[in-house]
Amino acid sequence: MSDEWKPKIIGIICNWCSYAGADGAGSARTQYPPDIRIVRVMCTGRIDTLFVLKAFADGADGVLVSGCHFGDCHYLAGNFKAAKRMFLVKSILNNMGIEHRRFRMTFVSASEGAKWAVVITDVINTIKEIGPSPIAEFNKRK
Amino acid sequence: MVYTGKNAASSPAVEEPRIGVFICHCGTNIAGSIDVPAVKEYAETIPHVVVAQNYAYMCSTPGQNMIKEAIEEHHLTGIVVAACTPRLHEQTFRTATANGGLNQFRFEMANIRDQGSWVHMHDWDGGTDKAKDAVRIAVAKAAKLEDLYPMAVPVEHRALVVGAGIGGIQASMDLAAAGIETYLIEKEPTIGGRMSQLDKTFPTLDCSQCILSPKMAEAGRTPNIKLYTLAEVENVEGYIGNFDVTIRRHARGVLTPTEAAAKGIVGGGCTGCGDCSTVCPVVKPNSWEFGMAPRKAIYIQHAQVVPLIYTIDFDACVKCGLCITACGTKKAIDLEMEDELFTIKVGTVIIATGYETFPIEQKKEWGYKLYDNVITSLEFERLICASGPTIGHLVRPSDGETPKSVGFVLCAGSRDNTGVGKPYCSRFCCMYSLKHAHQIIEKIPGCKAYIFYMDIRSFGKAYEEFYYRIQHEGAKFIRGRVAMIQELPNKNLLVIAEDTLLGMPVEIEVDLVVLAAAIQPTAETEVVRRHFGVSCSIDKWLLEAHPKLNPCGTTTAGVYLAGVCQGPKDIPDTVAQAEGAASAASIPIHAGQVELEPYYAQCMQDICAGCGMCVNQCPYSALAMTIVDGRTVMEVTAAKCKGCGTCGGFCPGGAIKMQHFTSPQILAQIDAFFLGGEQ
Numbered sequence: 172m173s174d175e176w177k178p179k180i181i182g183i184i185c186n187w188c189s190y191a192g193a194d195g196a197g198s199a200r201t202q203y204p205p206d207i208r209i210v211r212v213m214c215t216g217r218i219d220t221l222f223v224l225k226a227f228a229d230g231a232d233g234v235l236v237s238g239c240h241f242g243d244c245h246y247l248a249g250n251f252k253a254a255k256r257m258f259l260v261k262s263i264l265n266n267m268g269i270e271h272r273r274f275r276m277t278f279v280s281a282s283e284g285a286k287w288a289v290v291i292t293d294v295i296n297t298i299k300e301i302g303p304s305p306i307a308e309f310n311k312r313k
Numbered sequence: 314m315v316y317t318g319k320n321a322a323s324s325p326a327v328e329e330p331r332i333g334v335f336i337c338h339c340g341t342n343i344a345g346s347i348d349v350p351a352v353k354e355y356a357e358t359i360p361h362v363v364v365a366q367n368y369a370y371m372c373s374t375p376g377q378n379m380i381k382e383a384i385e386e387h388h389l390t391g392i393v394v395a396a397c398t399p400r401l402h403e404q405t406f407r408t409a410t411a412n413g414g415l416n417q418f419r420f421e422m423a424n425i426r427d428q429g430s431w432v433h434m435h436d437w438d439g440g441t442d443k444a445k446d447a448v449r450i451a452v453a454k455a456a457k458l459e460d461l462y463p464m465a466v467p468v469e470h471r472a473l474v475v476g477a478g479i480g481g482i483q484a485s486m487d488l489a490a491a492g493i494e495t496y497l498i499e500k501e502p503t504i505g506g507r508m509s510q511l512d513k514t515f516p517t518l519d520c521s522q523c524i525l526s527p528k529m530a531e532a533g534r535t536p537n538i539k540l541y542t543l544a545e546v547e548n549v550e551g552y553i554g555n556f557d558v559t560i561r562r563h564a565r566g567v568l569t570p571t572e573a574a575a576k577g578i579v580g581g582g583c584t585g586c587g588d589c590s591t592v593c594p595v596v597k598p599n600s601w602e603f604g605m606a607p608r609k610a611i612y613i614q615h616a617q618v619v620p621l622i623y624t625i626d627f628d629a630c631v632k633c634g635l636c637i638t639a640c641g642t643k644k645a646i647d648l649e650m651e652d653e654l655f656t657i658k659v660g661t662v663i664i665a666t667g668y669e670t671f672p673i674e675q676k677k678e679w680g681y682k683l684y685d686n687v688i689t690s691l692e693f694e695r696l697i698c699a700s701g702p703t704i705g706h707l708v709r710p711s712d713g714e715t716p717k718s719v720g721f722v723l724c725a726g727s728r729d730n731t732g733v734g735k736p737y738c739s740r741f742c743c744m745y746s747l748k749h750a751h752q753i754i755e756k757i758p759g760c761k762a763y764i765f766y767m768d769i770r771s772f773g774k775a776y777e778e779f780y781y782r783i784q785h786e787g788a789k790f791i792r793g794r795v796a797m798i799q800e801l802p803n804k805n806l807l808v809i810a811e812d813t814l815l816g817m818p819v820e821i822e823v824d825l826v827v828l829a830a831a832i833q834p835t836a837e838t839e840v841v842r843r844h845f846g847v848s849c850s851i852d853k854w855l856l857e858a859h860p861k862l863n864p865c866g867t868t869t870a871g872v873y874l875a876g877v878c879q880g881p882k883d884i885p886d887t888v889a890q891a892e893g894a895a896s897a898a899s900i901p902i903h904a905g906q907v908e909l910e911p912y913y914a915q916c917m918q919d920i921c922a923g924c925g926m927c928v929n930q931c932p933y934s935a936l937a938m939t940i941v942d943g944r945t946v947m948e949v950t951a952a953k954c955k956g957c958g959t960c961g962g963f964c965p966g967g968a969i970k971m972q973h974f975t976s977p978q979i980l981a982q983i984d985a986f987f988l989g990g991e992q
Contacts, residue, residue, distance in 0.1 A: 177442075181986055183979075186400075187848065187868055194398045197427030205439035208446050209428055210982045211399070212974050213912060216930075216959030221967075222979055229987035245846050245868065246957035247932040253962065281868070282850040288432070 178232035178298040179307070180207045182291075183222060185215045185250070188239035188280045195284030203288040204295045207235065214238070215276075216249025223260050227269060230307030233298035236276040237290070243280060250278070270301050330361040330456035333389040334448060335380060337371035337396035339426055344369075346430035348441040352395065355445045359989075361456045363387050371396050377409035384413030391415075391455035395423035395448050416460035418911070418973060423451035446986055453985030457978045463908040464951065468554035468901045469660035470494065475546060475841055478506020479525060479884060480876025480891040481665035482532045487895035488663075489537035493902055496657055497532065498544040498560055500837060503618035505529050506667055510601070510691060512698035512705075514884060515748040516779035522700065526617045533619040542620065545837065547654060549844040550933075552955060553871025554907050556659050564650040566611070566625030573645060583645040585613070585621035589636035597629050603692050605710075606702035611636050611646075616700060625650075661898040662845060664855065664867075665875040665891065666838040671726045671831040675733050679722060679828055684800040685711035687826045690745060697752050707753060709825045711804040716824035718761040719753055720808045721746045722795045726831030728767060735831040737852055740881035742829035743770045747780055749827060750788040762788040763821055765795045765810050773883065791819060798826055838878050845872045854880045865894040870907070873898045912956030914949050914971050921946040921968040927960040936960060 184190050190211050196203070212218060215238030226234045236257055238250040257276045264271045275294060279287045334356040338344035349367050356365035364387045368376045371394055380392055392415065394406045399422040407417040425444040433440035470493060474485045477499035488495040497504070508514075509529070511521035532538055541562055548559040570582030595610035608614075610629040613621070623645075625636075630648070637646045670689060674682040681687045686709045688696070699705035709716050723746055726734040743766065750762035769790070771780040784790065793811040800806055806826050812819045834853045842849055847867045848856040855878050858866035865873045875891040876882065882890065901907045914935070923945035928936045935953035938945055947969075961971035970976075 177439075179987060181983060190398075191400060191848075191868075194400055194424075194427040197398070197429075197431035200431055200434065202434060203432055205433045205436055205443040208443065208450060208986050209424065210450065210979060210986075212958065212979065214957035214959060216957050217962045217971060217974055217979075219962045219964075219967075219976060221976070222983060225980055226983050226987065229984060231987055239848075242843060243848065245848075246955055246959065247846070249932075249957045249959045252930060252959050256962070280851075281848045281856055 176303060178206050178295065178303070179230070180233035180235065180294060180298055181210060181226050181231055182207050182235040182237060183210045183212060183215075183218050184235070184237040185239060185245075186211055186213045187245035188243060188278075189237035189287070191281035192279040192283045192287045195282065196287045197284075199284050201284055201288040203291045206295045207291055214244065214246045214249035215253035216244075216246060218253055218256070220256050220260050220263070223257075223274060224263065227264070227273070227304070227306060230304055230310045231273070232304045232307065233273045233275075233294060235294050237279050238276070240278045240280055269305070272297055273301060273304065328390055330391055331363045331387060331389050332361045332391045332393060332452050332455050333380070333383045333387060334359070334362055334365040334393045334395065334452065335371055335376070335383075336365070336367040336425075336448070337376070337394065338367065338369045339396060340369065343396070343426050343430045346434045346437065346440050347425060347444050348437065351441055352425075352444045352448060356448050356452070359449050359452050362452055363389065372402050372405050377405070377412070380406065380409040381413035384410070384415055389413075389415065390419065391458050392420045393423060393448060393451040393455045394420070395425045395444065395451065398422070398424045398427040418461040419455070419458045421451045421455040421458065423447040449989050450982045450985050453981040453989065454978050457975070457981050458973075461911040461972055463911055465906045465908050466552075466554045466952070467906050468904065469556075469658050470902055471496065471657070471659045472661050472663065472898050472902065473498070473556070473558055473657065473659040474663045474665060476506070476665035476667055476876075476878070477504035477532070477540070477542070478665060478667045478876060479508040479528070480667070480887045481506070481663070482528050483888050483891035484663045484665060484875050484895040484898070485538050486528065486532055486535065487892055488899055489535050491895070491899045491903070492537070493899055494537050494539065496539045496541065496560075496659065498541045498546070500543065500545050501614070502542050502565070502622075502624040503614055503620070504532060504540065504542065505617070505619070508884060509615070509617070510694055512694050512701070513748060513752065515744040516773075516775045518748070518751075522617060529617065529619040540620065543624065546841055546844050552909070553901060554660050556662060556871065557656055558659060558662070559654055559656045562653040562655070564627065564652050565622065566627060566630070566647060566650050567623045568645045568647060569620065569622050573643070578644045580642070581644045583622045584643065585623065587613075587623070588639040589623055589646060592635040592639045594633060594635065595629050595631055597626065602695050602702050605692065605695060660902045661871045661873065663873045663875050663891075663894045663898050664841055664845065664847065664878055665894075666835050666841055666878040668832040668877040668881070669835045671735060671833050673726055673828050673830040676726055678797045679725065679795065679826070680798050680800065681828055684798065684804075684806060685709070686800075686804055686806055686824065687798060687828065689828050689830045690742065690749065693749055693827045697749070697756070707757065709804075714824070715757055716753075716760065717757070718763065718823040718825075720763045720765065720806065720821060720823040720826045721749060721829065722808075722826060723764065723766040723829045724794060725828040727829075729831070735833065735852060737881065738770065739829075739832045740770070741883040744773070744776055744779070744883065746827070746829050747771070747783045747788075751783050751786060754786050754788065763808070763823060764788055764790050765808065766790060766792060767794055773885065791821075793819075832877065832881055834878060845869055847872055847874075850880075854878065865890060865897045871901060910956070910973075912971070912973050913951045913954035914956070914958065914960050914969050915951075916947045916949055917968045917970055918944075918946040918948075920966060922966050923947070924965070927964055927969060930959045930963045932957075932959070
């Protein structure tokens with residue numbers, strides 16, 4: 172294995188759209204970099220701001236939240252409600268001195284496997300450009 | 314709803330987790346891109362894991378037996394299978410887990426194929442590392458899983474079919490024949506859909522109306538079918554087995570005999586005599602004939618309508634009242650009628666909302682709506698149809714002359730990646746264009762048919778033979794997409810294309826051009842799908858639950874698809890899918906009950922502060938405030954909860970427990986990834 176720094180990025184994604192889209196990318200064998208791990212929830216509405224902040228506290232280099240397109244939510248409007256909360260997360264991150272681009276919310280439907288690959292590639296490239304999380308560095312020194 | 318009450322709100326689990334990990338090779342699907350033995354070795358080092366095994370096909374019977382035996386041998390409390398996606402095999406492994414004597418919800422899947430080996434095929438190390446992490450994350454969740462029990466809910470013995478084209482009619486008739494009371498709703502004043510506009514059907518050349526109208530009539534008189542025309546879905550609540558669907562019946566302005574009898578008008582109601590239409594002074598273009606024939610403000614679309622009840626176009630009606638006088642003692646006309654809203658309760662739903670043609674005028678190079686003699690294939694169907702505006706005499710719109718040469722432009726907007734048009738094949742245009750060519754050669758002696766095509770896709774039974782037949786009848790086939798159509802001073806059209814077989818450009822002058830326009834979902838499809846929470850594919854056709862193995866189902870339990878709304882298909886395929894959807898929709902109804910996954914929220918009332926902010930988060934009104942022991946706390950009605958967890962994601966006090974997706978479980982997954990691995 173190379174010594175190149177590999178970012179640790181977590182994706183918390185909804186079962187009905189983004190998880191299905193990610194599976195679609197697999198069926199189509201659309202290739203993207205592997206530097207992301209997935210936690211599945213039924214709806215992005217389930218995602219407590221705490222989950223995102225805990226990930227950053229644990230030293231996450233990046234966090235992705237991905238759900239259905241607006242109007243397509245399996246539970247009518249869970250993604251709207253999640254999106255509102257995620258603005259709060261961005262604001263908190265800014266105030267904490269964490270580059271807000273480390274966190275992103277995207278909308279990928281069940282049929283958008285190709286888009287999923289593009290999104291993940293872009294997320295990983297963005298995090299690689301920003302570099303390691305200062306919290307991860309701090310946690311290591313502890 | 315039968316709530317078993319076994320899913321306790323507080324967790325008594327203080328047992329030490331004992332997790333078994335099973336890693337699937339999936340042949341070479343996983344093992345070809347991921348070091349499975351290394352993942353297995355790694356899994357053995359993860360806390361709580363007491364056994365890790367790998368096998369070629371975990372979903373096979375020997376693979377499932379491994380799980381069962383390991384549970385017995387190692388007294389496991391949780392199972393992790395690292396394989397494909399839970400969307401494919403979660404139930405398989407849950408069943409295996411249950412067979413081993415564990416609660417089926419003590420199972421967690423690590424997706425190392427669809428989101429692992431298949432997307433990192435050329436990154437052995439990266440893919441293997443990802444698989445190790447995925448297993449570790451899954452083990453962390455499995456260690457915190459709890460026993461859960463599905464809820465059994467009764468299923469209403471009624472079904473709803475949205476859209477009454479041939480697909481919707483067939484589905485309703487099958488459901489009705491299976492003894493299920495079926496609501497059939499249609500937005501137009503009559504059932505029949507697109508098929509009723511066609512003249513002949515390929516490849517048998519059956520008269521479309523002749524084979525359709527008996528079915529329309531039967532659908533109209535079957536007691537088990539409750540038919541509502543001019544009706545649309547206004548609102549949907551509930552879930553499989555118990556959908557509450559609100560229907561808007563647009564004001565028709567005319568009473569049916571039943572409605573008249575209910576109002577106490579003896580012998581009243583519309584008999585379809587047409588006296589009202591005769592006296593009506595307002596003349597409008599008949600949209601059913603694509604504006605090529607007139608109709609009155611009180612009208613029927615065509616002679617075979619079901620139900621045979623006149624309709625008032627309230628946008629056009631001047632309320633002169635002549636029709637009321639003409640109707641006389643039948644008293645069928647009510648010019649002040651208003652829309653009616655009513656709610657029905659159904660167990661399952663079939664969506665069959667069909668298609669419309671792509672607005673082909675957007676392809677400006679072909680001049681539709683610019684040049685008089687460029688028409689679409691549906692307009693051609695009406696012009697060649699004996700019940701159409703010209704009584705079956707094909708004429709060209711500019712001068713009413715019989716055309717002596719007709720150009721057919723195939724893939725007009727289909728298989729088109731230019732940005733204007735549709736990338737997909739509309740699937741039936743090749744065949745109906747062959748049929749059109751046959752019809753003009755048969756009806757108009759000496760008339761020439763030029764078919765400009767990309768490929769002739771004659772895929773169905775007896776379709777290829779039909780193609781040969783048309784070739785022998787003398788139609789000229791030119792392989793190449795039409796680049797441009799120009800109108801000549803005599804209103805003839807110059808079709809400019811490349812003949813890719815000859816490798817040279819061709820220019821052919823014809824009297825009439827027929828565009829085989831691409832098809833797209835109806836505007837209403839988008840509205841209906843959002844009401845029922847059905848996903849769509851990129852081109853907006855409704856998304857089936859699985860493209861191969863569940864083509865009639867959707868991701869919303871209890872909602873099924875029939876016909877073109879799911880993707881372009883011809884009449885036999887539509888009817889076949891409608892029968893499939895009807896069968897699928899009747900299964901839960903005949904079973905009498907369905908089991909719902911026990912994913913629902915619960916309030917931990919001892920730590921609930923009673924702020925009540927969660928109540929507004931719930932889209933299903935499942936949450937309410939109540940008083941327990943003098944404290945205001947929240948209470949969940951499990952029957953209404955669909956398990957999105959939005960309340961749990963919002964609760965500032967962490968007092969809402971979302972079954973199977975609890976905060977401790979999700980936080981354990983997050984911690985396992987960042988803190989659990991090699992630092």
